[in-house]
Amino acid sequence: MADEKELRYDPAAIEPKWQQRWAADPALYAAEPAASGKEKYYVLEMLPYPSGQLHMGHVRNYSIGDALARHMWMRGYNVLHPMGWDAFGLPAENAALKNNTPPREWTLANSAAMQKQMQRLGLGYDWATEVTTCLPDYYRWNQWFFLRMAEKGLVYRKQSKVNWCPDCATVLANEQVVNGCCWRHEDTLVAQQDLEQWFLRITAYAEELLKGLDNLEGWPEKVRTMQRNWIGRSEGTEIDFAVENRPEKIRVFTTRVDTIFGATSLQLAPEHPFVVALAQADQGLARQVQGLIEEQKKARESDDFGAIEKHGIPTGHIAINPYNGDLLPIWVANYVLLDYGTGAIMSVPGHDERDFEFAKKYALPVKRVIAPADPRAEEPELPFTSDDGVLVNSGDYDGLAVAAAQRRLQEEAENHGYGHAKVTYRLKDWGISRQRYWGTPIPMVHCETDGLVPMPDDQLPVILPNKIEITQQGGSPLGRVPEFVNTTCPKCGKPARRETDTMDTFIDSSWYFYRYTDAKNSAAPFDPAKAQYWFPIDPYIGGVEHAILHLIYSRFWTKVMRDLGLIVNDEPAKRLFTQGMVIKDGAKMSKSKGNVVSPDDMVARYGADATRMYALFAAPPDRDLDWQEDGVAGVSRFLGRVWRLVTKHSPTARNADSLQSSSKSEKGGALQRKLHQTIAKITQDFEGRWHFNTCVAAIMELVNEMQAADAELSSGEVPAPVVRELLTSLVLLLAPFAPFLAAELWEELGEQTAILRAPWPKSDPELAREDEIEIPVQVNGKLVSVVRVPAGAQPKDIEAAALADEKVRARSAGKTVAKVIVVPGRTVNLVVK
RNA sequence: GCGGAAGUGGUGAAAUGGCAAACACACCAGCCUUAGGAGCUGGCGCCCAAAAGGCUUGCGGGUUCAAGUCCCGCCUUCCGCACCA
Secondary structure, eight states: OHHHHHTSOOHHHHHHHHHHHHHTOTTTTOOOOGGGOSOEEEOEEOOOOOOSSOOHHHHHHHHHHHHHHHHHHHTTOEEEOOOEEOOOSHHHHHHHHHHOOOHHHHHHHHHHHHHHHHHHTTOOOOGGGOEETTSHHHHHHHHHHHHHHHHTTOEEEEEEEEEEETTTTEEEOGGGEETTEESSOTTOBOEEEEEEEEEEOGGGGHHHHHHHHTTOTBSOHHHHHHHHHHHOOEEEEEEEEEETTSSOEEEEEESOGGGGGGOOEEEEOTTOHHHHHHHHTOHHHHHHHHHHHHHHHHHHHTTOGGGSOOOEEEEEEEEEOTTTOOEEEEEEETTOOTTSTTSEEEEOGGGOHHHHHHHHHHTOOOOOOEEESSTTSOOOOSOOOOSSEEEOSSGGGTTOBHHHHHHHHHHHHHHHTSEEEEEEOSOOOEEOEEOOSSSOBOOEEEETTTEEEEOOGGGOOOOOOSOOOOOSOSSOGGGGOHHHHEEEOTTTOSEEEEOOOEEOHHHHHHHHHHHGGGTTOSSSSSOHHHHHHHOSEEEEEEEGGGTTHHHHHHHHHHHHHHHTTSOOOSSSEEEEEEEOOEEETTEEOOTTTTOOOOHHHHHHHHHHHHHHHHHHHSSOTTSOEEOOHHHHHHHHHHHHHHHHHHHHHHHHHHTSOTTOOOOOSHHHHHHHHHHHHHHHHHHHIIIIIOOHHHHHHHHHHHHHHHHHTHHHHHHTSSOHHHHHHHHHHHHHHHTTTOHHHHHHHHHHTTOOSOGGGSOOOOOOHHHHOOSEEEEEEEETTEEEEEEEEETTOOHHHHHHHHHHOHHHHHHHTTSOEEEEEEETTTEEEEEEO
């Protein structure tokens, strides 16, 4: 019975054994100091939120990163492969409410559980550099950075709108607003509230963040485009309009100043200062404007801003077009946004869809001022929004092309002092205040005498109190902890109040990957020399859902740190790799759909190796992956074949002299050829394409061939040194994808050292070369036959072989061969007439 | 509306412009048996009873000796952004 048991591949026996051995050897996955002299490789996967459970998306993400890390270790690189926990955030507070567990305990228990899962999966992380963002030795540096930014003028406070869930009685982040409702209360509309908020001046870096994208060649085009759109640079003109009988001027932003002779009104956002001023003196107007504001609010809340019907209110005031003296009625319109441009537009119904719709509704005049560039073209229907045109009905500017007219009109405005060219961004400053408990306290003090006073560095960290009652009452929870709130002013020493807002959790993840390079540093966020050695990150691997927020914030943070003199790199990551989603039955896995596959379950049934290898085999890593359990079973069966193949022939391999492995036997030569072709293919894929699905397929082909030659391997027909080479190389190739089985079989082959330290096999082109190859022969582009020729055959020999082929002769009988194209090693095409 | 990606067997997929469907899954037939979530052999795009042959990469054009791959125009799906002036 025992013997038979041994004939079966049993991951449940193999994997825990190696897991224990690896855990007992912390140096195995540890990064070495720069002095190692090895070339560095920093492979990073996005750190998880410690929810308590890994999901399949994590497994896929980490399987990709771990395969790369293991491969690079075997290539002799100094590899940094760290892991940590994005540990602040609302779920911990929700759990606290639900289970009466303190957020800190809940979070740390979760990350400990997930670390166990990761170790069970055999992921090779250097746990000595682990970062947990909710611990004071990490978040104190958030506070430190905040103070440095404040010194540089990158921090300010201002009144701002926030998302407010009345049921939770708390502020929500934008990403927690789903279709205008709270993510935890699907039927509760999120309201907008005005609060005084802390902001980081990310817009100071808007231009650099945009320009830098052009050089990020290792980032997916999709992500770069999304960031470009998010930053939303647009070039235009600001023009000041005087108002009849009023002292104010109204500044308008437009990208189409060339259409200004077609302006027939000005439209102002309901919250525009001019409107506010008018409303103060006019109850009726005030009420109407309030109506518009309510409408906008509602539209914003329902996430359907574009769909509300345009309407407006005439103010009765008149603006003057500075170019031609036209008198333009001033309106308040519900489709104009206060926070883009200047909050005021010139309305040109002839050449803008929205203005046209508005003008039709209120019977405002529509003027044609742009004609198609081609004079023969028919006069187009209005609105004509193309910028390929020339000016008409525009005084001295008639006949100018759009672009030229814009330049001339800008010059004119500057000469007369009523306008100038202007670049506007859609990117807004980063509102980082959260009226929540579980986050980094903002290190500021409110003093009656000195106002806002930053905490001195030597009083950091401002510790988040542990004992706190989390309730559903409004306001910052920290405000209800007197020991926290009551302090003394660092400047004057008088009693003062601490800031009770905490920081957005995206701050935690904006720089965590620098901390990995020096995670235990208690004097600085990290040693610049260490960061300089490891940065930039070589591949940064994660889901595309972070394309905007996290990846813009962390680029911003990198630039700030560079300007603080801490680092020398401009960008955090050389290459960004966005893996596809894991889906099941055509839909993203989710609890509500009931199609969630648990990694623990897969590991229990098929083992970590099969689970990981399936995650790499089922699809290329950048595409969505459809999880099919039968596929995991298939990979598991394959690993069983490998196990049987290697254990069966390992005695032969162990006794072989490893120095001579070149085979004289035909079968041995064929297997060696396949082996060296496989090594070449996989090595090449690791160098950039990362199509691990075809790497696994190539290993399967190799195993299939070896299995088919089982008799020759057993009989000695294939020399023992070749058997040895075949088996050891196979196990080495498998190591990045199925680390447990590879380690087990490595030992089975009598190897003493860790497989992770064994050199990656090298493909010998001599051994990989085919003796004879098949060349498809086409006649007039149609496949007709296949001829066999020696591998290095000359074009004329290949041509002769093709012409001699029977099927080819039949096909070209009675016709003349007009042309012969020979692609050596590839194909022959005969053109016959 | 703007931007991005993708459309290939029953399924996941493969294919530096050079034999479309490698490798797997599922299915079918057979073998073995210690009856297992095991192993082995064979079959498996479509048309034709089979062979021979023909057809086939969303649709329509084009470039080329040669197109799943390159170019142009459409259609569909997914994703991101969106009264952004």
